[in-house]
Amino acid sequence: MRGLLLIDKPKEFTSFDVVAVLRGITKQRRIGHTGTLDPMATGVLPVLVGNATRLADILPSNDKAYRAEFRFGIKTDTLDIWGNVLRREQTCHTLAEIEAALPLFTGDIMQMPPMYSAVKQNGKRLYEIARKGGEVARPARPATVYSIKIIGFDEPEQTLTLDIHCAGGTYIRSLCDDLGEKLGSCAAMSSLRRTMACGFSLTQCVCLAQLKEDGAEKHLLEPQAALRGYNEVRVSEKQAARFLCGGALDISRLTLPAVPATSKAADEYLLVYHKYRFLGVGKLDETAKQLKVRCLFD
Template sequence: MNKPNVKRVRVPVHGVLLLDKPVGWSSNDALIRAKRLLNAQKAGHTGTLDPFATGLLPLCFGEATKFSHDLLEADKTYETTVHLGVTTTTGDTEGEVLEQRELTVSEADILAVLPQFTGPIAQVPPMYSALKRDGKPLYEYARAGITLEREARNVVIHSLEFLGYEAPFLRLRVCCSKGTYIRVLGEDIGHALGCGAHLNALRRTGVGSLVLSKSITLDMLDAMPETERAGLLDPVDALLSNFPAVQLTDVLAARLLQGQRLALAKETVELPADTGRVRVYRQSDGSLLGSAQLQTGGILAPERLIRTEHT
C-alpha cells in the first residue's frame, strides 16, 4: 500500500542569503532552489541577474523581504570580459553572431575611449531585456523578430577600471548605478573602438555594501546538514547597514511599532546629526524594529517595521 504524500510544512526563516549564482540559472530558479533548501515560508530576490551572468545574488527571507527594494536601488559592481571584434543579437554569448570585424585595437586605443563611459551616461535598453512594453517583456518581441523604439535612460558609471587586455578579450571592473546594462556598455565600448563587441563573461561582485567574498553556492548549501543552513543567513539589518542607528526604550519602541510618529527632541535618545533614513533598534535587547525617517525637529516617522517577539 502506497503511503500518502505528506506536504512539507514551511517554517519562518528571516535574514539575507548571499548567493553566488551559477551560470545558466535564472535568478528566480536560484531563489526557488534556495527557498526549498531552507524550507522557508517567504522569500524574494533583490533584482535579477541574467542566466548568462554569475555572482552575487542577495536573497531575502521572511522579514528581510520588506527591505529588498533597498538593494534594487543600490549601486552594483561587476567584473566583465568584453569580446572585441564580434557582435551578437543579444550582446552576450547567448545570441547569434551578427558581424565579425578584423581587430586592430591596441591597449592605448582602449585607454583612450574608456573615459567617455564614466560619470553620467545615457543607455538605450537592449531588446533582449525584461523591460515591458504593453505588458510584454522586450525579449519576447525580440524573439519574434520585432525591434521597438526605446528611449535612452540616464545611468551613472561611478568607476570603470581597466583590468587587462589580451586580444580579443578586454577585462573591466564596473561600479554603476541601478538600471545599468553592462551588455550595452560593452557594445558601446566596441562601437567607440570601431570594432563592435559583446560580453564573453559577467560576474557581479558587489551590491551596495554586500560583497561576493561572503557568498555561498547552491551546491555548498545543499551539502550542509539541513539544521545548519539557516545559520548561513545574515541578519535582516545587513540590508540597512548604510543607515545610522537609533536606539529606543521599550516604551518608545512599542509606540513606534503601533505606527506612531515619535517626537524625540525632548527624549534621552541619541540621534544622528542629519535627517534621513535610519535603522531603529530596541535598546533593551538590541532587536531590530525596522527603518524610519528622521525628520527635522527630531521627529521619527516609521517606515518599514518588522514583526518581533514583542509584537
Template structure:
C-alpha cells in the same frame, strides 16, 4: 527563517531558477532576490527570506560591481556571446585607445536597454519580442558608471557557430572591473564601447562581485547551501536584515517609546538635534532591531514614525 542569504549564482540558471532551488532547500514560502542576473552570468545574488523580503525594495537601489570580459571585433544580436553574429570588423585600435574609450563612459550616461532583456513594454518582455524577430523603440535610461578599471587586454581568436559551420574571428579581449548604479546593462556597455571604438564588441563573460553590501567572498554556492541545510546550520549563515541599513544612524528607544512605536504612534523625537528628515535604524529598549524609522518636522515639532517594520 528570517535574514539574507548571499548566494553565488552559477551559469546556466536564471535568478528565478535559483529562487526555486533555494525555496525547496529552505522550505521557505516568503523568499525573493534583489536584482536579476542573466542566465550566462555568475556571481552575487542576495536572497531575502521571511521578513527580510521587506528589504528588497531598499536593496535593489544599491550599486553593483562586476568583472567583465569584452570581445572587440564582433557584435551579436544579444550583445553577449550567446547571440548570433551580426557584424565583424578588424580591431585596428591600440591598447591606450581602448583604455581611454572605456574611461570615457565614467559618469552619468544614457543607456538604451537591449532588446534581449526582461523589461516590459506594452505588457510583453522585450526578449519575447526580440525572439519573434522584431525590434521596437525603447527609451534610454540614465545610469551611472562610477569607475572602470581595465585589467588586461590581449589578442584572441573567437569562434562562433557549431561543428562544420563554425567561423573564426580575430578579436581583442578586454578584462575590466566596473562599478555602476542599478539598472546598468554590462553587455550594452560592452556593445557601446565597441561601437565607439569603431570595431564593435560584445560581452563574453560576466561575474557580479558585489551587490550593495554583499560581496563574492561571503557568497555560498547552492551545493554549500544544501549541505548547510542538511547539517541544520543554514540559519547561522543568514545575514541579519539590519545589515542592509548599516549606513543609517542607529536610534535605540526607551521602554515607553518602544511601546508607542510598536503601535504605530508618532514619537516626539528627542534622541538627537541634528539629522532631521532622514531614515534611521530603530531598535527597542532591549536592543532588538525593529525597522526603519523616518525623522521629520511637521511644524509642531520633530517626530519619529515607522517607515518599514521588520519585527514580527
C-alpha cells in the same frame, strides 16, 4: 526563518531559479532576490528570506561592481556571445585605443537598454518582444559609471577584461556594445561576474551546493544586515512598546544620530532598537516631527 542570504549565483541559473532552489532548501515560500542577474552571469546575489522580503524596496545601496570580459569583432542580438550572431569582423584594436575611449563611458552617461532586457515599454518587457523576433525603438536611459579599470587585454585574441563600478540600472552588455561602436567595430560580452551588490562582496557569499550541505541557518544574516548604511536610534521601554503597536514616536523625545546616513534614501529611515533588541525600521516624517513605523521585526 527570516534574514538575508548572500548567494554566489552559478552560471546557467536565472535569479528566479536560485529563489526556487532556496525555497526547497529553506522550506520558506517568502523569498525574493534583490537584483536580477542574467542567466550566464555569476556572482553576488543577495536574497531576502521570510518577512525580510519587506525590506526589498528600501535597501540603502543600489551600487554594483562587476568583472566583465568583452570580445571584439562580434555583434549579436543579445549583445553577448550567447545570442544570434549578426556580424563578425577582424579587429586589431590596441590597448592605447581602448585606454583613450574608456573615459567616455564613465560618469553620468546615456545607454540604450538591450532588446533582451526586462525594461518595460508600452506594457511589455523588451525581451518578450525580442523573443518573437521583434524590435522597437527605445529611448536612451541615464546610467552612472563610477570607475572602469582595465584588468587585462589580450591583443591577439582581441579580448578585454574590465572591473566596473556602477550604479544600479547600468547595462554592462550595452557598455560593451557601445565601446565596440566607438572603436569603429563591434564587441560582445563574453563573461560577467558581479563582485559587489548592496554593499556585499563575493568573499561573503556562499554557493548553493555549500548552502545545501551546511543548512541555510549557518549562513543566514539578520534582516538588518541588509540595511547597512542606515543610522540607528535607541528608544526607551515605553517608546518600544508604542512603536511595536504601530504608534509613531515624537522626534523631540528621541536622540537622533548626528552623522548623516551613507545615502539620501537611507536618510529617511532609522533602525530602531530597544537596548540591543532590533524592533524594526522607522521612517522620519519631518513635517509631523514623528518617527513612523515602516516595518516591524520583533
